[in-house]
Amino acid sequence: MVPKIRIDPGVVEARIMELARIGACYETGVCRTVYSPEWVEAQAVVERWCTEAGFATRRDAVGNIWGRVEGSEGGPAVVSGSHIDSQLPGGRYDGALGIIAAITAMEALVAQFGPPKRPVEALSFCEEEGSRFQGASFWGSRAITGQAPEGLADRLIDPQGTSMADAMRAVGLDPARIHEARRTDIGDFIELHVEQGPILEHAGYPVGIVNVINGARGYRVTVVGDSNHAGAMPMDLRRDPLVGAAEMVIAVQQNAVRLGRPAVATVGYIHAEPGWPAIIPKSVTFTINTRHNDRDALNGMAAAHEAAMREIAARHGLEVSWTGGDGLDPCPADPTIVALLEQSARDQGIAALTMPSGALHDAQRMAQIARMSMVFVQSKDGRSHTPEEYSSIEHCVAGIQVLAGGLYLLAW
Numbered sequence: 001m002v003p004k005i006r007i008d009p010g011v012v013e014a015r016i017m018e019l020a021r022i023g024a025c026y027e028t029g030v031c032r033t034v035y036s037p038e039w040v041e042a043q044a045v046v047e048r049w050c051t052e053a054g055f056a057t058r059r060d061a062v063g064n065i066w067g068r069v070e071g072s073e074g075g076p077a078v079v080s081g082s083h084i085d086s087q088l089p090g091g092r093y094d095g096a097l098g099i100i101a102a103i104t105a106m107e108a109l110v111a112q113f114g115p116p117k118r119p120v121e122a123l124s125f126c127e128e129e130g131s132r133f134q135g136a137s138f139w140g141s142r143a144i145t146g147q148a149p150e151g152l153a154d155r156l157i158d159p160q161g162t163s164m165a166d167a168m169r170a171v172g173l174d175p176a177r178i179h180e181a182r183r184t185d186i187g188d189f190i191e192l193h194v195e196q197g198p199i200l201e202h203a204g205y206p207v208g209i210v211n212v213i214n215g216a217r218g219y220r221v222t223v224v225g226d227s228n229h230a231g232a233m234p235m236d237l238r239r240d241p242l243v244g245a246a247e248m249v250i251a252v253q254q255n256a257v258r259l260g261r262p263a264v265a266t267v268g269y270i271h272a273e274p275g276w277p278a279i280i281p282k283s284v285t286f287t288i289n290t291r292h293n294d295r296d297a298l299n300g301m302a303a304a305h306e307a308a309m310r311e312i313a314a315r316h317g318l319e320v321s322w323t324g325g326d327g328l329d330p331c332p333a334d335p336t337i338v339a340l341l342e343q344s345a346r347d348q349g350i351a352a353l354t355m356p357s358g359a360l361h362d363a364q365r366m367a368q369i370a371r372m373s374m375v376f377v378q379s380k381d382g383r384s385h386t387p388e389e390y391s392s393i394e395h396c397v398a399g400i401q402v403l404a405g406g407l408y409l410l411a412w
C-alpha cells in the first residue's frame with residue numbers, strides 16, 4: 001500500500017518559475033539549447049536544488065546532472081529525471097517538469113519515510129531535443145547508455161558552425177571523456193513528462209502511465225520532373241513534381257487516417273526547386289515522419305507510404321527516390337513498473353490512464369539498460385513544443401505523487 005505522499009504545490013510552482021526564467025523567450029516560452037549560457041545557468045540551478053536537498057550531486061562527462069541518495073541495502077539505482085534543454089522556442093514544462101518532479105518526489109519521500117533501501121537518483125539530461133545540433137537528439141541518454149560513438153561530437157555542427165566538441169569544451173567538458181558518462185548500475189528508470197497531446201484532457205484524467213513509446217520511421221523524399229515555362233507549357237504535356245508531391249502528401253496522411261489511432265504521419269517540410277512563381281519546378285523535396293506503437297503496423301504503414309509514392313510517380317511520369325525509412329522501433333515499458341505506477345495512482349486516489357506515448361523520449365534509450373516506464377501529466381489543449389504549453393499545478397502535483405509512489409514501491 002502506498003501512503004499518500006505529500007507534495008508541496010508551492011515548491012513545485014516556484015521551481016517551474018525559476019527554471020522558466022532561464023532562457024525565457026516570447027511571453028511564456030523557453031529557449032535553452034545544450035551547452036548555451038542559459039543551459040549552464042539552468043543546470044547550475046538543478047545542481048543547487050540537489051545539493052540543498054542533501055543529495056550527493058555530480059556532473060558527468062557530457063553535463064548530465066545527477067543527485068543521489070544512498071540506499072541502506074545497496075543494489076542497482078532507481079533513477080528518475082528528464083531533459084533540461086528546450087525546443088526553439090519551447091514551453092516551460094517540456095523536460096523541466098520531469099527534473100523538478102524527480103527532485104521534489106525524492107525530497108518528499110526522504111522527509112516522510114527516511115532514507116531508502118535502494119539508491120535513488122534524480123537526473124537532469126543535458127540534451128534531448130536536438131534543437132542546437134541536428135542529429136544530437138538524446139545526447140545525454142545516448143552517453144549514459146553507451147551510444148555516443150567516439151568522434152560524433154566533432155561531426156555535429158550547430159547553425160553558427162560550432163562543433164558539439166567545441167561547445168562542450170566551452171562549458172568545461174572534455175569530449176575525449178564522453179565514454180565515462182556510461183552507467184551500468186541502473187535498475188529502474190521512470191521519467192515524468194507532460195503528455196504533449198490531448199488524450200488525457202479529452203478522457204478527463206490528470207495523469208497517464210506509459211505502457212509503450214511509439215516507434216517512428218522517417219523519410220526524405222525527392223520527386224523529379226521537368227522544369228518549364230509556367231505560361232507556355234500546356235497542362236497535358238507537363239511533368240510537374242509538385243503536383244505529384246502534393247498527391248503523395250495526401251496519400252501519406254490518408255494511410256495514417258485509415259489505420260486509426262495511434263497511427264500518425266506528418267509531412268513537416270516541403271521545398272520546390274527552383275521555387276519561382278513562373279517556373280514549373282524541376283524537383284521537390286519533402287519529409288515524412290510516421291509513428292505507431294506496434295512494430296508490424298508501423299512497418300506496414302511505411303510500406304504503404306512507399307507503394308503510394310511509387311504509384312503516384314509512375315502515373316505522373318515522375319522520378320521518385322528517398323533516403324531513410326528507418327528509425328526507432330516501438331519501445332514497450334516494463335510491465336512491472338507500469339503495474340507499480342498503477343498501484344501508486346490507485347492507492348493515492350489519483351485517476352490515471354495507461355496509454356502509449358506519441359512522442360519519443362530519453363526513456364526509450366534508458367529502456368536498453370533499465371526497466372522503464374513514464375508518468376504523463378495532462379497538457380492543456382494538447383499543446384507542446386510551443387510557448388503556449390501549459391499544465392496546471394494541480395495536475396503536476398498529481399503526476400509527481402504517482403511518480404513518488406512508484407519510487408517508494410521500488411526503493412523504500
Ligand SMILES: [Zn+2]
Pocket residue numbers: 083094095128193
Ligand atoms: Zn521533452
